[in-house]
Amino acid sequence: MPSFDAIVIGGGTNGLACATRLAQAGQRVLVIEGRDKLGGSTAETDPWPGYRSPCLSHLLTHLDPRVETQMKLADHGLSFVDRNIPSTALALDGNHLVLTGAAGDTISGLISDADRTAWQGLRKRLMGFAGALAPFRAMTPPRLAKESGNQYLKLAQLGLGLRRLGRDEFREFLRLALINIADVLEDDLADDRLRGLVAFDTVLGAWMGPRSPNSLFLYLNRLSGEISGKRGATALPRSGMGSVATAMIQSAKTAGVELKSGAMVERIIVENDRATGVALASGEEISATTVISAINPKTTFLDLVGPRHIDTGFANRTRNIRSRGGAAKLHLALKGTPDFRGANLRSRLVIAPSIRSVEDAFNAVKYGEVPTRPVMEIILPSAFEAGHAPDGHHVLSAIVQFAPHEPKDGKESARNAMLENTLSVLEDHAPGIRALIEHSDFLMPYDIEDRYGMAGGNWHHGELAVEQMLFLRPFPAVAQYSTPIAGLWLAGAGNHPGGGVSGAPGWNAAERILSRGRS
Amino acid sequence: MTDPRLHFKTPLRQTPFHSRVAEANVLNKWAAWGGYTTALELSDGEMEYSAIRNSASLYDLCPMVKYRISGADAGAYLNRLTIRNAAILAVGSVHYTAWCDDEGKLLDDGTLFRWADTEYMLCCQERHLPWLLDTAAGFDVAVAEITEEIAALSLQGPCSASVLNAAGFDVKALKPFRMARFAFDGGELTVSRTGFTGDLGYELWIAPDHAVSLWDKLMEAGAPWGIRPIGTHALDTARIEAGFIVANADFIPAHQALREDRVRSPFEMALDWMIDWDKGHFNGRRALVAERNGSTSKWALVGLDIDSNVSTEGSIIYHDKKREVGHITAATWSPATKRNIAIAQLLRPYHDQKSDNLWVEVYALRELQYAKLMLRAKVTPRPFFNPARRRATPPGNY
DSSP states (O other): OOEEEEEEEOOSHHHHHHHHHHHHTTOOEEEEOSSSSSSGGGOEEOOSTTOOEESSOOOBSOOOHHHHHHTTTTTTTOOEEESBOOEEEOOTTSOOEEEETTTTSEEESSOOHHHHHHHHHHHHHHHHHHHHHGGGGGSOOOOSSTTOOOOHHHHHHHHHHHHTTOHHHHHHHHHHTTSOHHHHHHHHOOOHHHHHHHHHHHHTTSSOOTTSTTHHHHHHHHHTOEETTEETOBBEETTOTHHHHHHHHHHHHHHTOEEEOSOOEEEEEEETTEEEEEEETTSOEEEEEEEEEOSOHHIIIIIIIOGGGSOHHHHHHHHTOOOOOOEEEEEEEESSOOOSTTOOSSSEEEEOOSHHHHHHHHHHHHTTOOOSSOEEEEEOHHHHSTTSSSTTOEEEEEEEEOOOSSOTTOHHHHHHHHHHHHHHHHHHHSTTHHHHEEEEEEEOHHHHHHHHOOGGGOTTSSOOSGGGSGGGSSOGGGTTSBOSSBTEEEOSTTSTTOSSSOSHHHHHHHHHHHHHHHO | OOOGGGGGGOSSBOOTTHHHHHHHOTTOEEEEETTEEEEEESSOHHHHHHHHHHSOEEEEOTTSEEEEEESTTHHHHHHHHBSSOOTTSOTTBEEEEEEEOTTSOEEEEEEEEEEETTEEEEEESSOOHHHHHHHHTTSSOEEEEOGGGOEEEEEESTTHHHHHHHTTOOOTTOOTTBEEEEEETTEEEEEESOOSSSSSEEEEEEOGGGHHHHHHHHHHHHGGGTOEEOOHHHHHHHHHHHTOOOBTTTBOOTTTOOSTTSOOOTTTTTOGGGOOTTSOOOTTHHHHHHHHHHTOOOEEEEEEEESSSOOOTTOEEEETTTEEEEEEEEEEEETTTTEEEEEEEEETTTTTTTGGGEEEEEEEEETTEEEEEEEEEEEEOSOSOOOGGGTOSSOOOO
16 A cells, blocks of 8 residues: 555645645655546636636635745746736626726726725725734634644734734724624715625625625635735736646645545545545555545545544534535636626626625525526636637636525526526626627536535635634634544645635645644 | 324323322322423332332333434444444343543433344433434434333332243343343233342333233232332432432533533543443544543542431532532432442542542431531442342342
């Protein structure tokens, strides 16, 4: 049986980040990926001849700075078309609002001076809070239990950072931390387009509406991300999201990580209450001193480890990780250039005309229904650079919300209805776009679950919500990356500061594994 | 069928033996137990206790909660649930067992009956269906509560074997913790040589519609031996003499405890002898390994022998009359041993190294006035009463 210091299950960004960090520390590491392509949700596909399309994620907001620099991603080919692509809040009358710079530094378009000023104030304040929270992303969440290996110095720095906001701002932070975004937007802003855009960005990928309690925290989480030292970034990698995967794979290889794709792990081998390796679907068994799961925590414990090796309460807690997916993914191959009423296609196009539109779209999925007017974020990679579609053609990638993960009228009918409603909204904003469609591909949350192993089709491998973030992610007993089973660790987006494409949970886990090894 | 909305009119259910117990209950002393009306004392508590130790006693056991666990993984499931090895329990056998939560704290204890290769019955004091069902995820097993499907009677006392034989059930060859089946009244009677008295005795399991005829049969056959229906008070005296513990009397099930320091591990309730460390993982194992390796148990369960004849139930125990070191969970004057006995929880190490200077503070009610007593207590082995007839096979011909 081949043997490694560490086996990482799952070759997504977190798996690759974790493996590379361990290999850089001298460990012999194997990454096992079930799909044919490494890179997880950042991998690309060639669904139709002549077109390239992102699989799932199509923009980068949270690339961990340690991952970016220490994996030397730039040297391995990662560069950006733009680290802050503009956001266009689409309006049906063509009166769009365009936000440019980090997290909407400047606004162009017709908007009142009052709103312009108010937005600057709100943005600055929220960026300040997000900045104070950002260092937390690069550390293992603390625990109250004895001997938890808390990083007290870093925690003190974090606390100091929050105090440094000043008395009034700290009080504002406490007021806003657990509030819903809709209340704040309605307090501060009057413009529906701007409110709609921020409300949409807040709940992107989440299973909550802008009026859901604590939703503002998700916006802070979004703003706490950075790309190449730029906070509040919305970056489009050059030649597509796939280049993130490619660069990480190259970096892992350079560090000496062995990569094995197309090999499904069927079981984590537990002997004498210790994880000693993995068994593949092929029957092959590979042993390792450390087994690290960078896939979904539910799948890890309930399927790969299995209930016989875990306690009933722990299994219940795992089963109860909330992981409802509310986002659908649309890919279109277009045989011409769509016209979103004059909007700049080299921007992130958001259809979310008001807070109400986002909340209404969410209301439907609460009852397993398809919203009549879904809201969405659209990217046309082919508008930014050549190589994504044949000349004169375009490829459109959209995250459409909200889609029911458990539709009451059945999966097929929900998919058809959701696609129809989505195209109908698109047609309203870009008349004639339906006639341009050459191919289409539409993934509902349950399709995403089937294809990418995300429980419930939730993009973040567990809903992002205050009660499942930080030291509560995915739940307290495993929030520090270690598990009750000796030798088994978690390193996926289901752990802090997971969600999204960042590599941070993987990197944090590797640091924890290394420091625990030393201690 | 009665309207389920009228359930409040009968807050307590009646057991299948109720008509007979009610007839015998001339003192009319009733109490609620697990949702049923049960008798505390029928006609004379001392005579009822005496029947347990000197002739034969009949006790209505129906409120004990029973679960059927069946399926190909039944053994593996019970090994994950309980601390003892259920897979090696022979078909037709019974063992005492206990189960814990993730933190290794006791949820309950009970008896496990293996009816067939893939079928068990778990019998316990408290209800646990959600926990049992949650534990079943991932196992090929069906768990069902069958408390109402089985009427249970406890026939205990030195003459109990003779009574059964006279009733036509030959149990001479039946060893302790084994089961036998007999045809009865057109149905099937299961007899297990188990009980809660520490004496020779049997428990009888039958479908509810045969319950009354079984009762009548045993009362008739047992008449020459002075068989007597008994209430819970008499049984409680006998169980304390036998050193047995009861959930919610001697320990709080972890799922019911509100105060975090009230929960107890098997080590702390002297049940660690049952733990099978080699059978693979079971609920709470990791916590129990840590407790064992770190010697972090805080409490110990002990038997106490106390000066005087005043019952010490619920009393606080002091070391050197000053330092509070534990409390008594069950106590009685023991007629069989003529001692004042108690089951107690003591902080370690007052259960052994520092057990030489223990005192029990008792407030004895004497004609409307409490007298405060400090009584000397000595740690003593359990069971307090352990007659050889309990284990003899064939049983003595009393």
